[in-house]
Amino acid sequence: MSAVLGLTTAAAxxxxxxxxxxxxxxxxxxxxxxxxFWLHMNSTPVDEKTLVTEAKRRSYVVLNAWEGDLAARxxxxxxxxxxxxxxxxxxxxxxxxxxxVDDEHLPAGIGFCEAQRDHPEWxxxxxxxxxxxxxxxxxxxxxxxxxxxxxxxxxxxxVASAKAGGFDGVFMDNALFPCDAYHEGVCPAKYPTDAAIxxxxxxxxxxxxxxxxxxxxxxxxxxxxxxxxxxxxxxxxEHLDGGFDEWWLTFDDxxxxxxxxxxxxxxxxxxxxxxxxxxxxxxxxxxxxxxERPYRYALASYLMAAGGRAAFADVHRTDGxxxxxxxxxxxxWDLGTPSxxxxxxxxxxxxxxxxxxxVIVNANPSTTAAVTVKVNGDHTDERGAAVTSVALRGxxxxxxxxPC
Numbered sequence: 232m233s234a235v236l237g238l239t240t241a242a243a244x245x246x247x248x249x250x251x252x253x254x255x256x257x258x259x260x261x262x263x264x265x266x267x268f269w270l271h272m273n274s275t276p277v278d279e280k281t282l283v284t285e286a287k288r289r290s291y292v293v294l295n296a297w298e299g300d301l302a303a304r305x306x307x308x309x310x311x312x313x314x315x316x317x318x319x320x321x322x323x324x325x326x327x328x329x330x331x332v333d334d335e336h337l338p339a340g341i342g343f344c345e346a347q348r349d350h351p352e353w354x355x356x357x358x359x360x361x362x363x364x365x366x367x368x369x370x371x372x373x374x375x376x377x378x379x380x381x382x383x384x385x386x387x388x389x390v391a392s393a394k395a396g397g398f399d400g401v402f403m404d405n406a407l408f409p410c411d412a413y414h415e416g417v418c419p420a421k422y423p424t425d426a427a428i429x430x431x432x433x434x435x436x437x438x439x440x441x442x443x444x445x446x447x448x449x450x451x452x453x454x455x456x457x458x459x460x461x462x463x464x465x466x467x468x469e470h471l472d473g474g475f476d477e478w479w480l481t482f483d484d485x486x487x488x489x490x491x492x493x494x495x496x497x498x499x500x501x502x503x504x505x506x507x508x509x510x511x512x513x514x515x516x517x518x519x520x521x522x523e524r525p526y527r528y529a530l531a532s533y534l535m536a537a538g539g540r541a542a543f544a545d546v547h548r549t550d551g552x553x554x555x556x557x558x559x560x561x562x563x564w565d566l567g568t569p570s571x572x573x574x575x576x577x578x579x580x581x582x583x584x585x586x587x588x589x590v591i592v593n594a595n596p597s598t599t600a601a602v603t604v605k606v607n608g609d610h611t612d613e614r615g616a617a618v619t620s621v622a623l624r625g626x627x628x629x630x631x632x633x634p635c
Contacts, residue, residue, distance in 0.1 A: 262534070263566030263585045266290040266542040267556070268513050272317050275553035277301060283308050285555050288562075290542050291451075291513065293317055297336035299396035306397070315451060316398040318389045319371075320435065321405040323353075326370040336392065340385035341374065353381045355419040365413040373413065375421065377431030379438060386439035390446045400449030402475070406432055406467055408460045429463060436470035451475055451511055458497040465504055473511025473540070476501055480532055481516040481525040487626035490579040490594040499536050503572075506538035517546050520557065524627050527613065530561060531628025534590045535573040535583050561613065566590070567635055577602050580623070587635035595625035608633055 268291035271277070277285075282301075285292070286308035293315045294302055302314045318340050325343040327334040333342025346353050355363045355373045365371035375381055393401050410418035410428040422428040436452070443450050451473040457464035458476075468474045480488045480498050488494050498514075505512040516529035526545060533543045544556040567586030576582045579595045580602050589606045593599075605620040610631035612618050621629045 262538045262569045263587065264564065265530070265533070265537075265559075265562040266540075267558070267562060268292065268542040268544050269555045270515075270544070270552040271298075271301075271555070273553040274298070277304075281555070286312055288558065289555070291315060291511075293402045294396075294398075295336070295338065296392050296396060299398075302397050313399045313449065314397075315400045315402040315449070316389075316393045316396055317402050317404060318392070319404045320385070320432070320452070321376060321407060322365060322371040322373055324370055325372060336396075337388075340389045341381065343372065346374070350380070350384075353378055355421060357414075357417060358420045363414060363419060366415070368413070371413075373419070375431075376435040377422070379434075382435050382438045385435075386442040390442055390448065393448050394446060398448070400451065400472065401443065403450060403452040403471075406436070406452040406454055408432075408454075408457060408463050425460065429460070429466070433466055433470070436467055440470045449473070449511070451513065453477055454501075457501065458493050464501050468505060468508075468510055471510070473505060473513070474501065475513040475515070477515050479514035479516050479529065481518050481529045484518050484522040484525055485597075487525055487528055487597060489596040489626050495532065495579075495592075495594040499532055502533065502536035502541045506536065506540060510540065512541040514541065514543055515546055516543075526559070527630065528592065528626055528628040530559075531590045531592045531630050532594075534566070534630065535581060535592060561630055564588075564630070564632060566630075566632065576604055580604065588630065588632040590628070590630050591621055591623060592628040593623040593625055597625045599625040606631060 267289055269285055269289045270293045272293060272295060274295055282304055286305045289312060291313045292305060294317070296316050305312055305314055317338055319338055323339050323341045323343045323346050324337070327337055328343040331344055333344045353374050355375050357363060363373035365373065389401055408429060409425050410422050422431055449472040452467060452471050452475065454464055454467055454474040455477040464474060476498065488498065490496060502512045502514065514533055516525065518525035529545065530543065533541065546556060566588035570584045573581045573583035581592045581594065582604065583590045589610060591604050593602050601622045601624040603620055603622045610618050610633045612621065612629060612631055618631065623629060
C-alpha cells in the first residue's frame, strides 16, 4: 500500500489497525488460464454473495489473523482455496499494544508490549541510537530480522496464530531489499548496506523454514522491487513456497515497464523461476479501471510465463486492500496447453503459443513504433474480431483465441 515513485522506490504492503534471462519451461499442466488472488486485509465485512462468488473463482485469499471465522466460511464454499494469514516480517506495531497488553491477534509476529518489556534489543536503531519507525506508517517499528532469538520467537508465534485460525499458509509482508526501504537515505546502524540487510532477511527465511514446513504451512513473501537487486528474488524464494510482487510491470496508466536490464524480462522471470521450482507467484499490476492498454500489457506478460501456480490480480484503488480486484472476461478464457516457452519474434517483442490461442507482447518503450506480428491461422482478438496479425506499439500486449 505504499507508493512507488518512478521505477526505483522499494514498496511493500503495510496492513492495517529473478533472474534476468530466465525463460519458463513448457508446463503441460497449466498456463493457458488465469488464476487470481484476493488480498482482503482491511477487515471490511464480506457479504455472503461476495464470499461465495470469490471463493469459487480465486485460487488464493489473504486475510488478517483475527478473521479465522471468515477463513472457515471460504473453506466451506471451496475446500480447495488456499487461505493465507497476513504477518509482517519486519515490524512490531505499537498501536496493537493497549495498556501494556498486546492484542490477541496481531498483524506481526511479535507484540510491541512483549518486545518493549522483554527484548528491547530486537528494535533496530539508527546511528544515533534512535529506534526506526516506518516512514509514513505511524506505530510500525522495524525489528532486527537477523537476530536468531527474534527469528525463533517470530516463527513460533506466527505458526501458532496461523494454525489457530485454520489458515493454509502465511503471507509474510516486508521482505525488504534496500537497507533504507522505509527511511530514504538512512540505514540501520547494524545493517548499513543493502547486502547486509539482504543477508539478514535470507538468514531469517532460512532459519524459520523448517518451522513452517513442519506445521504444514505454505509461505509467500512480499518481494516488491526484487528486480532492482540481481539474484534477490531467487535468493529469498529459495526458502519460501512463493513470492509476491506488489508492483509488477505497470505502476500506473502511463508508467509501464519496458525491456531493459532491470525491466520486463526480470519481472517475467520471477514467474518463470518459480514455476520451474514448483513455487507460487502472485503478481499485481496497477492501473485505472478503464485503462485497457496497461491491463492487456500486464496480463499478456503474465501469460508469457504462467504455468500452474502463478496468479494475477490488478489494483486500481487505494482502499486499503479490502474489495476484491475486478474479475475480467479474459480470466474465464482457456487458451489450453502452452506449446513451450515464450520466444522472441522481433526486438523486444515476444510470443507464446497455446493449443487454443496466442499471446504477444511488445516490451519496447512506449515511444517506439508499432510492430506487426503475424499469427498462424485465424484468431479472434479481445474485441471478438477475426485477425491474422496484430500491430502492437511499445509496452502493449494482445491475447488471441483460436478454435481448438
